[in-house]
Amino acid sequence: MPLYQITNDALLELPSTSFQQESLWERRDLQRLLKVNIQAIDENVMVIAEEFGDWSESGRRIDLLAIDRDANLVVIELKRTDCGGHMELQAIRYAAMVANMTWDHAKSAFQKYLINNQIDADAEAKLCEFLGWSDPNEDDFAQNVRIVLASANFSKEITTSVLWLNDRDLDISCVRLSLHKIDDKLVLSADQIIPLPEAESYQIEVKQKRRQERVSRTENKDRSLFSITYMEKVYAEGFKKSDIAYHTVSLLDEKGLIDDDVFDFLRSDTSCSFRLLKHLEEMTETEKRYSKYRFNREPEIRYGDSGYYIARNWGVNNVQKFIDKIEARFPKICYSSNSNI
Structure with missing residues (x-):
């Protein structure tokens, strides 16, 4: 022009x-x-x-x-x-x-x-x-x-x-x-x-x-906030689905519910298409790049002599699967959200 x-x-x-x-x-x-x-x-x-x-x-x-x-x-x-x-x-x-x-x-x-x-x-x-x-x-x-x-x-x-x-x-x-x-x-x-x-x-x-x-x-670009209770007492509330595994594992750890059997159960879980618990050395470059684990901080849970990070790749299509699995294994744990999943 x-x-x-x-x-x-x-x-x-x-x-x-x-x-x-x-x-x-x-x-x-x-x-x-x-x-x-x-x-x-x-x-x-x-x-x-x-x-x-x-x-x-x-x-x-x-x-x-x-x-x-x-x-x-x-x-x-x-x-x-x-x-x-x-x-x-x-x-x-x-x-x-x-x-x-x-x-x-x-x-x-x-x-x-x-x-x-x-x-x-x-x-x-x-x-x-x-x-x-x-x-x-x-x-x-x-x-x-x-x-x-x-x-x-x-x-x-x-x-x-x-x-x-x-x-x-x-x-x-x-x-x-x-x-x-x-x-x-x-x-x-x-x-x-x-x-x-x-x-x-x-x-x-x-x-x-x-x-x-x-x-x-x-999809429902999910704005849901979740709560988790243990023995009918609120353990954590108002958190996003990306933190559901973190609060779940933290609850189990704090209440002394993780033995070898439970640890193997958690370690092998792939409800979110990634392993629920991983060492830093086990993470792929893609998992690090897209923050599938909070690897840039101290390990979120320790079991035995090792530290592990907790997966945060949760969406509307996999969070319910994880909830169902945890509630079936631990009947005293209950989840709720402010909208339907």
């Missing part, structure tokens, strides 16, 4: 140029400048990591990883080329890789980013401030992953693919980056071409409706 300088007598078209002509590179220049001025391409996001690649299975890295005001993760990919290459496929891979990122993992990545950029701030406090939260709300974090593609231009293959993917409930934006010159000064123009800004609010409403319908069909 041409830009014009207004004079008293005319509109003077500013000469266009390219990133290649000006010797501007993706990482050295675009990424460096945009990470501290991300509002140029999206005014509602905050960068929390650059060159993010915290996974063992791949050497690929996300140019910029951000969050938006709705606590969604945002994968931002940058290209200086006139076609965009295969950036949409690359970004989809990255979105899939970060889809299960936890609050703790994001907080850790952001703290590292702040330190590397010599920003004196607490990551969790800064995240909560940006999101308008008084306290961390892990259940509302990263419910969706958005993608922003920013390039000098986009091939027809990319725009066609993005339109098709968006129609199937992905959330991908394309921002065209144009360079112009005023005398010896470079001017950057960032124009969102997909979705068109004037149609974006309507498309967002349609997507939100689809997501709400999907959520209501497939």
Whole structure:
């Protein structure tokens, strides 16, 4: 899109140029400048990591990883080329890789980013401030992953693919980056071409409706709070499902109910698709990355000469199985929640 300088007598078209002509590179220049001025391409996001690649299975890295005001993760990919290459496929891979990122993992990545950029701030406090939260709300974090593609231009293959993917409930934006010159000064123009800004609010409403319908069909994004009683006395109350195993094992330990037989019963339990109790050395890198166990603290229970961590991978489809198993084995233990599981 041409830009014009207004004079008293005319509109003077500013000469266009390219990133290649000006010797501007993706990482050295675009990424460096945009990470501290991300509002140029999206005014509602905050960068929390650059060159993010915290996974063992791949050497690929996300140019910029951000969050938006709705606590969604945002994968931002940058290209200086006139076609965009295969950036949409690359970004989809990255979105899939970060889809299960936890609050703790994001907080850790952001703290590292702040330190590397010599920003004196607490990551969790800064995240909560940006999101308008008084306290961390892990259940509302990263419910969706958005993608922003920013390039000098986009091939027809990319725009066609993005339109098709968006129609199937992905959330991908394309921002065209144009360079112009005023005398010896470079001017950057960032124009969102997909979705068109004037149609974006309507498309967002349609997507939100689809997501709400999907959520209501497939899950109750569970806000339930649980309580556990022993011999009709409350042991712990008002905790989330992610802590149900922790409080259960703590109760059994505190009441002296764990002998070798019970320990073997707990150790072999896989109600949540992970072993209920694990040594630190037994955890996979994936389990650590997505905080399936609270491994970054002292062991939560000790038995014999060993310390163990308690699984926290609990969802609406597996927590009831665990409750049924525990209540059957220990009739004096009873669970309740403030909604149906």
